[in-house]
Amino acid sequence: MILVWLIxxxxxxxxxxWLSEKRNPELPRVIALATILLDLFLVVLMLVAPGVLGLxxxxxxxLGQTGEWLIxxxxxxxxxxxxAFIFGADGLGLLLITLTVFLGLMSLGSAWNEIKERTxxxxxxxxxxxxxxxxxxxxxxxxxxxxxxxxxxxxMYFIIAIWGHENKxxxxxxxxxxxxxSGMLMLLAILMLVFFHYQSTGEFTFSYFDLLGxxxxxxxxxxxMLGFFIAFATKLPTVPFHNWLPDAHSQAPTPGSVILAGIxxxxxxxxxxxxxxxxxxxxxxxxxxxxxxxxxxxxLYTAKVAFSQNDLKRLIAYTSVSHMGFVMLGVYAxxxxxxxxxxxxxxxxxxxxxALFMLAGGLQHRIHTRQMDKMGGLWGVAPKMGFxxxxxxxxxxGMPGLGNFIGEFLVLLGSFRISxxxxxxxxxxxxxxxxxxxxxxxxxxxxxNKNNLVVEDLTTVEMICFGFMMIGLLWMGMYPQSMLNMxxxxxxxxxxxxFQ
Amino acid sequence: xxxxxxxxxxxxxxxxxxTVVVMMTTAFKRDHGLISGLTVFGLFASLxxxxxxxxxxxxxxxxxxxxxxxxxxxxxxxxxxAIGVALLAYPYFQNHNVQNEEFYILLMTATLGAVVLxxxxxxxxxxxxxxxxxxxxxxxxxxxxxxAKSAKFPLEAxxxxxILSALTSGITLFGIALVYAYIGxxxxxxxxxALEAAGELGPVFLIGVLxxxxxxxxxxxxxxxxxxxxxxxxxxxxxxxxxxxxxSKAAMLAxxxxxxLVSNAIELNVVTTVLTVMAAVSIIFGNLLALLQENxxxxxxxxxxxxxxxxxxxxxxxAKIPGALSVEGVSFYMLAYFVxxxxxxxxxxALSNSEKEYDQLADFRGLFWRNSWVSAVLITVLLSLAGIxxxxxxxxxxxxxxTGVESxxxxxxxxxxxxxxxxxxxxxxxIYIMLQPAEDDANDPAAVSLPLGAHAVMAAMTAAIIYLGxxxxxxxxxxxxxxxxx
Numbered sequence: 001m002i003l004v005w006l007i008x009x010x011x012x013x014x015x016x017x018w019l020s021e022k023r024n025p026e027l028p029r030v031i032a033l034a035t036i037l038l039d040l041f042l043v044v045l046m047l048v049a050p051g052v053l054g055l056x057x058x059x060x061x062x063l064g065q066t067g068e069w070l071i072x073x074x075x076x077x078x079x080x081x082x083x084a085f086i087f088g089a090d091g092l093g094l095l096l097i098t099l100t101v102f103l104g105l106m107s108l109g110s111a112w113n114e115i116k117e118r119t120x121x122x123x124x125x126x127x128x129x130x131x132x133x134x135x136x137x138x139x140x141x142x143x144x145x146x147x148x149x150x151x152x153x154x155x156m157y158f159i160i161a162i163w164g165h166e167n168k169x170x171x172x173x174x175x176x177x178x179x180x181x182s183g184m185l186m187l188l189a190i191l192m193l194v195f196f197h198y199q200s201t202g203e204f205t206f207s208y209f210d211l212l213g214x215x216x217x218x219x220x221x222x223x224x225m226l227g228f229f230i231a232f233a234t235k236l237p238t239v240p241f242h243n244w245l246p247d248a249h250s251q252a253p254t255p256g257s258v259i260l261a262g263i264x265x266x267x268x269x270x271x272x273x274x275x276x277x278x279x280x281x282x283x284x285x286x287x288x289x290x291x292x293x294x295x296x297x298x299x300l301y302t303a304k305v306a307f308s309q310n311d312l313k314r315l316i317a318y319t320s321v322s323h324m325g326f327v328m329l330g331v332y333a334x335x336x337x338x339x340x341x342x343x344x345x346x347x348x349x350x351x352x353x354x355a356l357f358m359l360a361g362g363l364q365h366r367i368h369t370r371q372m373d374k375m376g377g378l379w380g381v382a383p384k385m386g387f388x389x390x391x392x393x394x395x396x397x398g399m400p401g402l403g404n405f406i407g408e409f410l411v412l413l414g415s416f417r418i419s420x421x422x423x424x425x426x427x428x429x430x431x432x433x434x435x436x437x438x439x440x441x442x443x444x445x446x447x448x449n450k451n452n453l454v455v456e457d458l459t460t461v462e463m464i465c466f467g468f469m470m471i472g473l474l475w476m477g478m479y480p481q482s483m484l485n486m487x488x489x490x491x492x493x494x495x496x497x498x499f500q
Numbered sequence: 501x502x503x504x505x506x507x508x509x510x511x512x513x514x515x516x517x518x519t520v521v522v523m524m525t526t527a528f529k530r531d532h533g534l535i536s537g538l539t540v541f542g543l544f545a546s547l548x549x550x551x552x553x554x555x556x557x558x559x560x561x562x563x564x565x566x567x568x569x570x571x572x573x574x575x576x577x578x579x580x581x582a583i584g585v586a587l588l589a590y591p592y593f594q595n596h597n598v599q600n601e602e603f604y605i606l607l608m609t610a611t612l613g614a615v616v617l618x619x620x621x622x623x624x625x626x627x628x629x630x631x632x633x634x635x636x637x638x639x640x641x642x643x644x645x646x647x648a649k650s651a652k653f654p655l656e657a658x659x660x661x662x663i664l665s666a667l668t669s670g671i672t673l674f675g676i677a678l679v680y681a682y683i684g685x686x687x688x689x690x691x692x693x694a695l696e697a698a699g700e701l702g703p704v705f706l707i708g709v710l711x712x713x714x715x716x717x718x719x720x721x722x723x724x725x726x727x728x729x730x731x732x733x734x735x736x737x738x739x740x741x742x743x744x745x746x747x748s749k750a751a752m753l754a755x756x757x758x759x760x761l762v763s764n765a766i767e768l769n770v771v772t773t774v775l776t777v778m779a780a781v782s783i784i785f786g787n788l789l790a791l792l793q794e795n796x797x798x799x800x801x802x803x804x805x806x807x808x809x810x811x812x813x814x815x816x817x818x819a820k821i822p823g824a825l826s827v828e829g830v831s832f833y834m835l836a837y838f839v840x841x842x843x844x845x846x847x848x849x850a851l852s853n854s855e856k857e858y859d860q861l862a863d864f865r866g867l868f869w870r871n872s873w874v875s876a877v878l879i880t881v882l883l884s885l886a887g888i889x890x891x892x893x894x895x896x897x898x899x900x901x902x903t904g905v906e907s908x909x910x911x912x913x914x915x916x917x918x919x920x921x922x923x924x925x926x927x928x929x930x931i932y933i934m935l936q937p938a939e940d941d942a943n944d945p946a947a948v949s950l951p952l953g954a955h956a957v958m959a960a961m962t963a964a965i966i967y968l969g970x971x972x973x974x975x976x977x978x979x980x981x982x983x984x985x986x
Contacts, residue, residue: 080973172932180924181921189903191902353820
């Protein structure tokens with residue numbers, strides 16, 4: 001039940017924040033903070049002392065599951081179609097829930113001083129997006145999963161469409177249509193899967209556990225898998241479905257970009273790991289070379305495109321696609337190191353991309369432009385900002401000792417066993433990453449301050465947020481085993497290849 | 501036996517009595533408030549009779565009408581729609597300085613026609629109901645024609661509807677004659693036996709069937725019989741547009757589905773082919789043309805063409821899957837569409853009156869900040885039309901996908917996905933316009949307090965959209981039991 005509470009608290013907090021605006025426009029952010037802190041407290045409790053919350057062994061037995069599910073609960077919803085509320089979290093789920101709640105807090109930090117208009121509705125959308133994402137990470141009924149998949153989309157649309165920048169209508173519309181259409185393909189695929197399961201067993205069910213191992217008639221398996229793949233590859237995103245991302249990220253307000261880059265992209269990767277490959281192991285194995293190729297193309301192509309951007313946020317957005325290419329590569333290698341590396345990259349990229357978007361957003365808020373050729377020499381006026389930019393850029397490039405390095409290194413290690421060519425090409429991506437990252441530092445912070453820009457340095461709230469994210473990245477870089485241990489049981493049960 | 505028959509027909513009898521009462525009262529005392537109150541009361545009373553009818557179901561009341569759970573469900577839906585229209589009409593016509601009372605009589609007769617249509621089990625009652633509804637609608641659409649300054653072009657719309665509707669009625673009648681000539685019966689449920697006796701299907705029979713389908717397609721505004729829809733939707737007063745979009749469609753759909761299933765016509769290859777083509781073309785055309793609209797009523801008109809195309813997918817699926825599942829799906833989708841349309845037109849109607857309609861896209865700019873409640877209703881409707889979870893529209897779309905997958909209609913499902921993708925664009929565009937910063941406007945209708953009746957309709961329909969989307973299980977159970985007869 002604890003998972004349901006996590007989601008319910010966010011839903012309720014969102015409504016509370018909206019209603020409280022009438023009393024005082026400052027109140028919504030306080031309510032949002034209290035809501036997220038409460039959720040964070042529960043998440044920490046789950047991580048540190050799961051015993052306190054009580055494992056739901058009864059419903060585990062009922063669903064025929066064993067120990068790897070830390071929390072599992074189930075109740076009826078639409079019995080006519082075998083749709084049920086099945087929520088569960090294992091190690092992987094917990095890691096991603098933690099990431100979600102933590103980055104939710106960070107995006108709240110970036111909104112704290114930036115969002116001045118219509119605060120109530122803003123925090124409502126922020127909290128509902130987080131609730132939708134936690135739902136995606138915990139739903140184990142495919143109908144419920146799809147439901148949350150769409151629920152997280154609408155508040156995000158509002159965030160971009162109302163608080164976005166100059167070209168927000170186009171960006172919001174594109175974001176919505178890409179995700180929604182690919183989602184519809186997934187819905188079709190889900191229903192086909194359910195129907196094939198019904199044909200072979202005579203039972204209508206959307207339960208993830210029941211649908212695993214469904215026998216699919218010849219010729220249909222690939223198409224059903226493709227429905228899932230396109231939905232997740234659009235969200236991830238990977239070339240050629242990445243088109244929406246640069247617009248959405250650059251037009252969204254800072255907190256929106258933080259959530260988009262930090263959390264929403266990870267739902268795509270999660271979907272691939274949890275659903276696409278385990279539900280269709282054989283077809284996925286045949287499809288893996290193509291997917292890995294797409295991953296490599298994503299890494300190299302978007303790195304090149306990123307290099308030629310002048311808009312700071314667009315550049316960071318393209319680098320996100322490039323990093324997500326590593327995730328795709330690692331996941332479809334389907335070896336222990338590859339998938340572990342993908343999970344680490346998801347977590348570490350969540351932190352580094354969120355931090356970079358906060359920096360870019362903070363800069364835009366201060367000097368009202370995202371164009372890098374109008375910046376320059378900002379280190380002199382805003383040294384704290386400069387330091388943070390260097391730290392997180394270096395982290396994103398994959399400096400040993402920080403989380404991203406562990407992730408990308410493991411991905412390369414894992415995929416090398418499967419395809420030497422793919423791993424070698426992907427490794428080039430890490431070199432290119434250094435080029436496009438350092439050019440940002442050079443253009444923005446080094447050189448002379450041509451336009452005599454006066455930039456207020458980071459505020460206390462921002463410093464606190466960046467501080468937390470630095471600690472997180474250092475932790476991941478120094479002691480990744482703590483996270484690898486959590487995700488390992490999950491990956492074993494999903495059938496990832498372990499070589500020992 | 502006869503007492504049961506009377507109970508069975510109670511809804512129709514009650515509606516007739518209310519119509520007469522409203523008519524007589526109008527003759528003695530012209531008072532807009534009184535007549536509108538009587539109408540709503542009479543409709544409510546007719547609605548509530550379902551409590552008595554329920555226990556004696558199903559019963560065939562003469563050869564013409566059949567009252568079973570299915571027809572009762574649609575009759576109730578029709579009457580609820582009529583109540584909504586009556587509630588919207590009162591504030592709309594309040595400042596209309598010409599006599600308003602006859603409008604309610606027409607509304608009652610149109611509703612009566614719709615209920616007869618939904619219950620009909622025979623070509624005679626089919627035609628009777630259709631004409632009764634149609635003739636009342638001609639007058640309703642053109643109702644404000646004598647006003648010194650009417651909001652739209654009611655006469656143009658009325659004449660357009662009259663000519664095209666009369667034409668299709670003629671075609672339908674001819675189709676019925678051909679079918680009768682071939683098999684010698686007009687009762688829906690006698691058709692299969694008569695067909696068997698008649699032996700091989702001749703082209704005359706098939707042409708007759710297709711002519712009847714064309715008549716239905718006209719009322720359901722499926723491409724290529726859709727031409728009237730946008731003009732009539734735009735020109736008619738908003739409450740009448742709401743009636744056209746909800747009641748008229750629901751009644752026609754109920755009888756069409758029954759006819760196709762009971763007579764086994766859905767299993768004829770020609771019929772499924774024609775329906776498939778109409779569905780695909782309606783989905784694509786409806787959505788594409790909706791993109792170009794600057795008027796919200798026209799936008800809803802094209803979107804209704806597309807939605808009826810979606811509905812057709814479930815009907816076509818009945819050729820391969822058990823009819824019961826198809827009936828369940830059609831009923832749910834129609835219910836969802838009914839609720840969404842009524843709610844959407846309630847928003848336009850709340851902001852409009854008989855002299856000025858508030859139906860341009862530009863009129864909705866910043867509505868979210870000027871009147872959050874009304875705009876939230878419209879956003880819910882649009883998201884529901886787009887099939888987003890938490891709304892009735894999503895469960896409806898889920899039914900289409902489920903039945904489509906089960907009967908392997910891959911072509912239509914592809915059309916559905918393409919159509920929905922296009923649809924998203926214009927729904928989102930309207931939402932985006934509402935989210936824009938508001939401009940100060942002294943004549944802003946959204947700033948003044950809106951009529952109570954419209955609020956009631958909006959609140960009830962929005963609650964229904966969300967309830968059906970979040971917890972559809974009870975309604976699904978009901979529909980499953982009513983569909984079990986097929």
